[in-house]
Amino acid sequence: MNPHSTRRRAGLRLLVPILTLGLVAAACGGDDSDADTTEVPAETTAPPAETTAPPAEGPTIRVRGQDFSEAITIAEVYGQYLDAKGYDVEILTPAGFRTEAIDGIRNADLDLIIDYIGGSLTALAPDGESLSDADEIMAVIGPLYAEIGGTLLDYAPAIDGDAFVVRGDSEASTISDVADLDYVFGASAQCFERPQCFLGYTDPDVYGIEFSDTVTLEFGPLLGEALQAGEVDAVVWNDTAPQIDEFGFKVLEDDLGLHPAQNIAPIVRTEVLEAYGDQLRADLDALSAMITTEDLLAWNVETDLEFRESAAVATEWLEANDLI
Amino acid sequence: MAVSLLAQARNPIIRWEWIIEEWHQIQSAIFEHLRLTVLAMLLGLVVSAGLAAIALRYRWTLTPITATTSLIYTLPSVALFALLAPVFGNLSLYTAVLPLAGYTLLILVTNIVAGFQAVPPSVRDAAEGMGFGPARRIWTVDLPLALPFIVTGIRIATVSTVGMVTVAAIIGQGGLGRLIFSGLRRAFWTPMTVGASLSIILALLLDALILGVGVLLTPWARRRRATS
Amino acid sequence: MNGAARPTQAAVRRDIGFFEWFFSADTWWGNNGILESLRETVVLCAAVTLVAVVLSVPVASVLAHLRRAELSTTWLVSISRAVPTFAIAALLVPWSLRSGRGFEPIPIFTALLLLALVPIYLNTYTAIRQVPEGAVDAARALGETELSILTRVELALAASLVFAGVRVAAIQVVATEPIRAFLGGDGLGRYVRDGIGQSNNTLVVGGIVLIGGLAALTGLAFVVLERLVLPNGVRRLARQQGKRTT
Numbered sequence: 001m002n003p004h005s006t007r008r009r010a011g012l013r014l015l016v017p018i019l020t021l022g023l024v025a026a027a028c029g030g031d032d033s034d035a036d037t038t039e040v041p042a043e044t045t046a047p048p049a050e051t052t053a054p055p056a057e058g059p060t061i062r063v064r065g066q067d068f069s070e071a072i073t074i075a076e077v078y079g080q081y082l083d084a085k086g087y088d089v090e091i092l093t094p095a096g097f098r099t100e101a102i103d104g105i106r107n108a109d110l111d112l113i114i115d116y117i118g119g120s121l122t123a124l125a126p127d128g129e130s131l132s133d134a135d136e137i138m139a140v141i142g143p144l145y146a147e148i149g150g151t152l153l154d155y156a157p158a159i160d161g162d163a164f165v166v167r168g169d170s171e172a173s174t175i176s177d178v179a180d181l182d183y184v185f186g187a188s189a190q191c192f193e194r195p196q197c198f199l200g201y202t203d204p205d206v207y208g209i210e211f212s213d214t215v216t217l218e219f220g221p222l223l224g225e226a227l228q229a230g231e232v233d234a235v236v237w238n239d240t241a242p243q244i245d246e247f248g249f250k251v252l253e254d255d256l257g258l259h260p261a262q263n264i265a266p267i268v269r270t271e272v273l274e275a276y277g278d279q280l281r282a283d284l285d286a287l288s289a290m291i292t293t294e295d296l297l298a299w300n301v302e303t304d305l306e307f308r309e310s311a312a313v314a315t316e317w318l319e320a321n322d323l324i
Numbered sequence: 325m326a327v328s329l330l331a332q333a334r335n336p337i338i339r340w341e342w343i344i345e346e347w348h349q350i351q352s353a354i355f356e357h358l359r360l361t362v363l364a365m366l367l368g369l370v371v372s373a374g375l376a377a378i379a380l381r382y383r384w385t386l387t388p389i390t391a392t393t394s395l396i397y398t399l400p401s402v403a404l405f406a407l408l409a410p411v412f413g414n415l416s417l418y419t420a421v422l423p424l425a426g427y428t429l430l431i432l433v434t435n436i437v438a439g440f441q442a443v444p445p446s447v448r449d450a451a452e453g454m455g456f457g458p459a460r461r462i463w464t465v466d467l468p469l470a471l472p473f474i475v476t477g478i479r480i481a482t483v484s485t486v487g488m489v490t491v492a493a494i495i496g497q498g499g500l501g502r503l504i505f506s507g508l509r510r511a512f513w514t515p516m517t518v519g520a521s522l523s524i525i526l527a528l529l530l531d532a533l534i535l536g537v538g539v540l541l542t543p544w545a546r547r548r549r550a551t552s
Numbered sequence: 553m554n555g556a557a558r559p560t561q562a563a564v565r566r567d568i569g570f571f572e573w574f575f576s577a578d579t580w581w582g583n584n585g586i587l588e589s590l591r592e593t594v595v596l597c598a599a600v601t602l603v604a605v606v607l608s609v610p611v612a613s614v615l616a617h618l619r620r621a622e623l624s625t626t627w628l629v630s631i632s633r634a635v636p637t638f639a640i641a642a643l644l645v646p647w648s649l650r651s652g653r654g655f656e657p658i659p660i661f662t663a664l665l666l667l668a669l670v671p672i673y674l675n676t677y678t679a680i681r682q683v684p685e686g687a688v689d690a691a692r693a694l695g696e697t698e699l700s701i702l703t704r705v706e707l708a709l710a711a712s713l714v715f716a717g718v719r720v721a722a723i724q725v726v727a728t729e730p731i732r733a734f735l736g737g738d739g740l741g742r743y744v745r746d747g748i749g750q751s752n753n754t755l756v757v758g759g760i761v762l763i764g765g766l767a768a769l770t771g772l773a774f775v776v777l778e779r780l781v782l783p784n785g786v787r788r789l790a791r792q793q794g795k796r797t798t
Contacts, residue, residue, distance in 0.1 A: 068509055093498055099751055126566070189749025193566070215655075216745065217736055221511035222645070226736060229649035307335065307512045309346060398727045398767035402734075403744040403760045407753070487634040504639045511646060520639040527634030528627075 058275040061268075063112040064092035066101055068220065069303040069310060070160065070240060070296055074114050076314035078266060081287050082112075084324035087280070098123050106148040111272040117141060117155055118162075118260030120267075122194055130196045134261040151273050153281060155265035156288040158296050160240045162197065162259045167227060168248040170234075174255040175201065178209050178234060185211040186232030188219040197236055200258045207256060221304070224249070238262075240296040242305050264291065290321060339514040349503075350518060356498030357526060360489045363421050365482055368428030375429065376436035386437065393430040401427070401491045420492040427488055428481040435477025439470030468542065475538030479531050486527040490519065500526070564746070570754050574761075586740075586762065593729055593739040593766065600661060601722045604668035609714065612676035617702045625677050632670035637663045638731050645735050655736030660729070667728055668721040675717025679710030711782055719774035726767045730759070740766065 061082060065075030072094045079091035092110075098119050104110030117137045121128070124144040131137050134155060142152045164175050172178050178201075191197035192214070200206045215232050217223055223235040224243040234252075237244065239262075244251060266284050273280055295317065302313045318324040343350065375393070379386040404423040411419075443466050451465040493501030503519030506512075564573065573579055580586045644659035683706045691705045707714070730741025740762050747755030 067505075093502070095497075189746045192746070193564075193750045193752075215736060216733070216738075216742065216749075218734055220509045222736065225511070225646050225649045226655070229652065229654070231649065231654055231736070304510045304512075307339070307342070307510065307514070309349070394771070395764060395768065398723055398771075399760060399764050400727050400730045400741070400744065402730065402741075402748075403756060403763065406744060406748045406756050407760060483634055487636060490636040491638065501636070504636060504642075508639075508642050513643070516639055516643060520636050523636060524631055524634045528631065 058088070058280075059111070059272055060088045060090050061111045061272060062090045062092055062109070063114075064101070064104065064110050065094040065114075065310070066097045067094045068097075070238075070300050071114070073299040073303060073310040073314050074264060074291075074296075076310050077291070077318060078112060078114055078284070078287065080311075080314055081318055081323055082280075082283065084318070085283055087276070102148070105145070105150040105267060105269055108149065108269060108271075111269040112266060113150075114264055114266045116160060116262040117265050118196070118262040120145070120265075121260055122196060130200070130258070130260055132257045132260055134263050137261055138265070145267055146270070149270050150267045151270045153266045153268060154285050154288055155263035156291040157263070158291040158293050159261065159263050160238050160293070160296055161262040163237050163239045163241070163244070163251040164201075164234060164254065165223075165227065165237045165241075165244055165249050165251055166234045168250055170250065170252075172252055173250075174253040175207055175209075175258075176255050178252070179207065181233070182212045183209075183233035184213045184215065184231070185209075185234050186215040186217050186223060186226050187236040189216050190219075191236050192216065196258055196260055206258060240293065240300050242297060242301040246305060264288075264296075287323065290323070335511070335513055337513050338517045342514045343518060346515075350522070353498055353500050353503055353519070354522060354526065356502075357486070357489050357500045357523070360420055360424065360492060360497060360499055361482065361485050361526075361530070363417075364424030364485050364489075365428060365478070367421060367425035368432055368481060368485075369478070371425065372429055372432035372436060375433050376440070379433065379437050380440055389433060390430070393433055396426045397430040399423075401488055402494060405492060405494055417497070420489075420497040424485055424488055424492065428485060431481045431484070432474075432477050435473045435480075436470070439473030439477075440466055442473060443469045471542050472538065475534060475541070479534045479538075482530050482534060483527045486523060486530060490523055564750075564752060564755060566750065566752050568752075568754050570757055573754050573758060584738075584742075589738055589740050589742055590762070590766070592737075593726070593741075596657065596660065596664070596732070596739065597722065597725045597729055597770075600664045600668055600725050601718065604665055604672050604721055605718055607665075608669050608673040609676050612673045613680055613702055613707055616677045616680035617698070617706060619681075625674065628670060628674070632666070635666065637667050637728055638734075640666065641731060641735055656732070660732045660735060660737060663731075664725050664728060668725050671721040671724065672714070672717045675720070676710065676714045679713030679717075680706045682713070683709045712778070715774065715778050715782065719771060719778075722770050722774065723767050726770050727763065730763055 061079075063075050063079040063082075065072040075094065076091065079089050083089040083091075098115060101110065101113040101115060102120070102123055105113055117134060118131075120141045121131065121137050124141055128140065131140065138152065138155065145152045164178075166172060166178075166183075170181075172181060185198070185201070187198060193199070195203075198214075201209045202211070211234075215226065217226055217232075217235070219237075221243060223237050224241070224247055226232045227235050227249060228247050239251065243249075266288060268280065268284065299310075299313050299317065302308045303310055315324070375389050379389050401423060404426070405419060408419045408422060447465060447469065448461065451461045456465065489497075489499050490501030490504055493499055493505045500519040500523045503515040503522075507515035507517075507519065578585070582588070641659045641663035644662055645655060648654065648658045680702075687705055687709060688701060691701045696704070729739055730744055732739050733741030733745040740759060743755045743759030743762065745759075747753065747757075747759060
């Protein structure tokens with residue numbers, strides 16, 4: 001199939017919903033995932049078999065990736081998969097990050113987003129306690145997504161957590177070891193205001209590290225370049241950044257368990273989920289169950305080291321796994 | 325790792341196969357870029373025409389209008405996009421078009437006003453003497469004479485808008501900036517080179533196009549035209 | 553970057569009001585304060601503008617004196633306006649890092665310099681071309697050397713417009729310098745960057761106010777400087793010739 005057949009212009013469509021916000025979204029929370037879980041296992045076992053059952057008629061499912069390679073590929077995987085299953089899917093041009101994705105659900109501009117659950121937690125409950133267990137996180141963010149008109153579905157085995165990365169020759173092996181090393185610390189602006197990130201590293205009650213200096217960097221390959229060049233001695237990156245291996249960096253163990261679990265999980269606008277019924281949930285759960293951390297890493301190698309485009313990488317993976 | 329980044333085999337300054345493989349993406353980026361440029365220019369022109377009319381009618385307003393449009397012109401575009409994002413929705417078209425149009429005001433208003441002020445009073449008197457009413461005089465005498473200035477203004481504004489649209493990719497609008505940022509996020513040079521070069525080429529083409537239209541509209545000025 | 557251990561930056565509360573933020577002493581002082589950011593921005597912008605003047609004015613003057621580069625000048629405007637400054641700086645950053653030169657100043661300096669060269673070059677060129685032929689011919693008839701004609705007649709008469717070019721360049725540099733914060737640096741752009749990253753609108757607004765304010769002050773500073781430096785007659789002459797700054 002041609003992965004681009006579902007692509008349309010994003011711009012004009014964004015004009016329309018501005019005034020029709022919130023009203024719809026607020027009305028249809030409340031749906032809980034417990035009621036349907038009994039059916040799921042039966043279907044997850046044989047995902048390819050479902051291609052024969054065409055989904056019921058329903059609204060267009062608009063999916064948009066957050067604007068970095070891994071998230072773009074993930075969105076392509078979910079979008080192309082649903083498209084092949086016969087759903088009416090529109091894969092929008094990737095844009096924004098978590099805030100924009102969650103706003104998209106809230107404003108009914110988007111019908112399907114895929115996020116890292118720990119990230120969702122910090123975005124939806126910025127002042128809540130930090131949790132490192134995936135199921136605990138799901139229990140907190142599920143109702144919060146329901147409040148804004150979204151339904152959180154089961155998470156995938158794939159994890160892309162925060163990684164405290166240092167050069168290969170560093171003496172440290174755990175984050176605690178860094179306390180004595182007088183390191184220069186580099187991270188994105190977001191990290192500097194998060195208890196699970198910079199605030200936790202420097203908090204005397206947690207890691208209590210005193211960095212000799214800090215540098216704010218755009219999230220992405222710049223982190224690796226800066227670390228390699230010695231401009232910084234430690235960066236907060238993500239586990240599945242392929243450059244970590246490429247440059248021979250190492251990820252320090254989060255010995256105090258500060259970083260939250262970061263499994264990926266789809267969030268569907270409840271209204272759309274209800275329109276399609278259990279079929280959509282079952283199809284999405286079946287896909288999520290197949291995505292592993294190794295897959296994420298492999299995709300990132302393709303997009304960020306081999307410089308292939310996300311859409312093609314996604315098609316290939318789906319074909320290789322008989323999902324389309 | 326000592327190898328120069330620019331000399332990496334899989335990541336040269338430009339990888340031609342990528343352009344062929346991703347042509348559909350490039351094509352839609354050009355289209356998006358044009359659309360944002362045209363929308364911003366149209367909005368900018370309408371607002372500028374209004375402001376210029378006010379400034380010409382009530383002379384004392386010229387200074388505050390110029391001061392305000394100059395101030396807008398100096399605001400950093402990244403910040404302006406970011407600021408409007410919460411107002412219109414993070415990825416709304418308005419969020420991109422309003423600042424872009426705002427940046428055209430200074431150039432357009434200045435040139436429209438200068439154009440009308442350059443109409444020789446004797447010509448104006450002659451038209452009035454021939455019994456032209458103010459509306460007819462403005463349309464058939466003043467406007468054509470002011471046109472070369474206005475066209476110059478539109479050219480300058482269009483070219484800088486094309487450059488500015490690349491920044492709109494930050495707030496998720498498409499366009500060639502999207503290629504630049506997508507390359508930047510992956511440290512992949514080809515999309516950046518393609519995006520930057522196409523944005524320059526697009527600017528030059530639009531400039532030539534408007535210049536051509538201007539020449540067609542003012543045939544009498546062809547012989548007298550010095551530089552823009 | 554000093555190596556002394558010091559408490560690192562405290563995050564600004566997301567719900568802080570603009571005035572509370574702006575009028576707090578912590579916002580202004582210290583290593584991450586506005587004053588330090590302002591200093592970084594001013595130093596870089598001043599250096600860029602200065603280098604741009606040193607590079608463009610002589611070249612433009614000589615070319616204009618010789619009546620060369622008429623067409624290329626027009627095209628130069630078009631190209632330069634369309635060049636994405638951010639892309640240039642961003643392309644240079646990895647190269648600079650890998651060759652051990654750090655994040656700054658080469659990438660951001662080069663990108664801003666390219667931005668600043670053009671208005672100065674163009675205004676100088678145009679200004680000298682607008683010098684009345686009669687003045688030049690008169691000087692020639694008096695036996696002045698070409699160099700002397702260029703510096704004492706043409707440049708002197710063009711001074712006001714050259715000044716306007718420098719002013720426009722400096723303002724553009726100040727308004728564009730914030731991209732530095734997105735490329736491993738700081739400066740006043742840091743507030744915009746952190747504001748966007750941390751969804752803190754107070755910081756974004758604060759950044760815009762500071763940058764816009766500095767740009768406005770820069771424009772004002774040049775007006776004052778021009779009054780102090782240029783003799784009255786030159787300025788009157790420039791006004792008669794009409795204002796051409798774009």
